Structure formats: C-alpha cells, structure tokens
Amino acid sequence: MPKVSICIPTYNQTFYLKFLLDSILEQTYQDYEVIITDDSTDFMVKEFVEKYDFNGRLFYFKNDVSLGTPGNWNECLKKATGEYIKIMHHDDWFSSNTSLQSMVNILESSPEYELVFCGCNNILNGENQLYHYIRDEQLTILKSYPELLFKSNAIGAPSVVLFKKTKILFDEKIKYLVDVEFYMHILKSGKFACTTEPLINIGGSPAQVTHSVINDRKKLIFEYSYTFQKVEYNKSTFNFYFDAFWQLIERLNISSVNELVELGWQGEIPPFISHCIYGAKLFNLLKKVKGARLIKPIFYFYSINRTY
Numbered sequence: 465m466p467k468v469s470i471c472i473p474t475y476n477q478t479f480y481l482k483f484l485l486d487s488i489l490e491q492t493y494q495d496y497e498v499i500i501t502d503d504s505t506d507f508m509v510k511e512f513v514e515k516y517d518f519n520g521r522l523f524y525f526k527n528d529v530s531l532g533t534p535g536n537w538n539e540c541l542k543k544a545t546g547e548y549i550k551i552m553h554h555d556d557w558f559s560s561n562t563s564l565q566s567m568v569n570i571l572e573s574s575p576e577y578e579l580v581f582c583g584c585n586n587i588l589n590g591e592n593q594l595y596h597y598i599r600d601e602q603l604t605i606l607k608s609y610p611e612l613l614f615k616s617n618a619i620g621a622p623s624v625v626l627f628k629k630t631k632i633l634f635d636e637k638i639k640y641l642v643d644v645e646f647y648m649h650i651l652k653s654g655k656f657a658c659t660t661e662p663l664i665n666i667g668g669s670p671a672q673v674t675h676s677v678i679n680d681r682k683k684l685i686f687e688y689s690y691t692f693q694k695v696e697y698n699k700s701t702f703n704f705y706f707d708a709f710w711q712l713i714e715r716l717n718i719s720s721v722n723e724l725v726e727l728g729w730q731g732e733i734p735p736f737i738s739h740c741i742y743g744a745k746l747f748n749l750l751k752k753v754k755g756a757r758l759i760k761p762i763f764y765f766y767s768i769n770r771t772y
Contacts, residue, residue, distance in 0.1 A: 469546030480555035555667035578654030588668035
C-alpha cells in the first residue's frame with residue numbers, strides 16, 4: 465500500500481494537467497500512487513494520460529456518467545488506497561520537487577496531526593498574481609476555533625492540503641463552501657499543522673467552480689444557509705457566523721428576510737440574521753456619517769445579548 469494517494473479529479477482540459485503530472489514525476493518523495501477520475505465529455509484526458517509512464521503507479525478511471533464537482537472528487541477519494549490523501553485539482557501543480565516530501569514530513573512530525581496545509585502561488589496567464597498564506601492572527605484563532613473558516617477560508621483550495629485518509633467525504637450538495645465544510649469536519653476531531661511556504665501553484669482556469677458561483681445570489685444563499693444548518697454555534701463562536709452573514713448580506717444587497725426566503729434560504733432563519741440585514745442597510749445609508757463604523761459592533765452586541 466502506498467503512503468500517499470495523489471487524487472486528481474479531471475474535467476475537459478490537459479493544459480494544466482501536463483504541469484501537474486510533470487511536477488509529480490519530479491517529486492523527491494516517491495511513495496505514492498496517482499488516482500485520476502475523469503469526468504470529461506470526451507477521451508482527451510485519457511489519451512493524454514496514456515503518454516505518461518508512472519511505473520504502474522498511475523490508475524486512470526473514466527466515469528460512466530458525469531458526477532460533477534464535488535462528486536468527482538469523492539469518486540477519486542473512494543478509489544485511493546494510501547494512508548494519506550493529497551488532492552490535486554487538475555489545474556494545480558507542485559511548485560518544487562520537494563513539495564510532497566515537505567508536506568509528508570510536517571504531517572508525520574506529530575501523531576496528533578490529521579491535516580497539514582501550505583501556502584500557495586496563484587498563477588494567472590503564466591504570472592504569479594498572489595501569494596496566499598495564513599496570517600499569524602488567523603492561525604492563532606484557527607487552532608481553537610475551526611469555525612473561523614465559515615467566515616474566511618484561511619486554509620485555501622483543496623490542493624494545498626494533505627490529510628490522513630478519512631471516511632469523511634465532500635458534501636455533494638454544495639460547491640462554493642464544500643472545502644470549508646470538509647475542513648471544519650476534520651479540524652473538529654483532530655489537530656493540524658501548516659507552513660506558509662508556497663508548496664503549490666494554483667492555476668487560474670476560467671472553468672473553476674468558484675467563478676460560476678461567486679456572483680450567483682441563489683447559489684450563495686443556499687450554500688451558506690445549508691452549511692449553517694449543519695453547524696453548532698455558541699457564545700465563543702457566534703462572531704464568526706455573524707460576520708460571515710453580515711458580509712454576505714451586504715455584498716448581495718439583501719433587503720429583507722422575505723428576500724432570503726425567495727432566494728432559497730434553507731431551514732430556520734435565526735433572529736441575528738434579521739439584525740444583520742437591518743444593520744447592513746443602516747450602515748449603507750449612513751456610511752459617510754462620522755461614527756458609522758460603530759453600527760456593526762452595536763448590532764453584534766445587541767444580537768449576541770439577545771441570543772445568549
């Protein structure tokens with residue numbers, strides 16, 4: 465059994481996939497298998513992969529029917545046999561030949577660690593547009609409160625993580641928050657480690673799921689409300705959910721609770737959501753007035769006192 469399963473869910477592109485497969489072949493760490501599950505509409509990926517020789521360590525599977533994301537991710541996880549899982553999206557690749565070794569070393573530095581993540585370079589049109597890494601203040605909070613991720617995905621895309629194999633799968637009802645929900649599950653039951661070193665390059669494919677959801681009000685309201693129904697919050701974690709919904713409501717210009725219902729809100733709407741709506745509307749109305757920045761904390765303290 466290999467130590468690491470490099471899981472690559474693919475779909476209709478080989479340009480970045482070449483970068484990924486080439487970067488895997490260059491890795492100094494060699495105790496791995498490569499699992500490719502192909503959701504493509506043709507055999508382009510299959511024909512491309514056949515050009516590679518991984519000495520029997522590459523296993524390609526063409527899905528009988530399209531599974532979509534994250535169904536294809538889960539299919540890849542189910543076929544993995546390694547002790548550790550390294551998801552690599554088909555448009556991401558290792559930034560150096562020691563990336564995988566570094567992540568394995570960190571994960572194995574303590575038996576308590578269930579997951580390790582790293583920094584990354586966001587690449588667009590062949591140029592590094594942004595270096596993403598977790599900030600010190602975020603790291604401090606995340607160690608105690610995985611709920612931070614609901615407000616802000618401080619970890620990043622799935623390609624930046626390596627984790628011990630688990631029975632937990634990605635929730636196939638969501639796409640935008642699917643990695644956040646997955647991380648929160650794992651971090652609730654185990655500890656993590658990280659490095660800010662950019663061990664992964666994230667490709668800027670226009671077909672990324674994020675681009676298809678980021679401005680879709682119905683999908684965003686569904687995903688945030690659906691994911692919210694699955695969590696438990698208390699006085700210590702209330703601020704993460706309050707901040708997340710305040711930002712979402714302000715960005716989507718939500719004007720009423722009825723509008724949330726019309727957009728497909730899932731489950732009960734707690735009172736603090738109404739407070740976020742009224743507070744965000746008041747802030748937008750008075751944002752040029754001196755002291756307007758106090759509106760949000762005032763509504764926050766009102767909400768938490770009404771909740772607890």
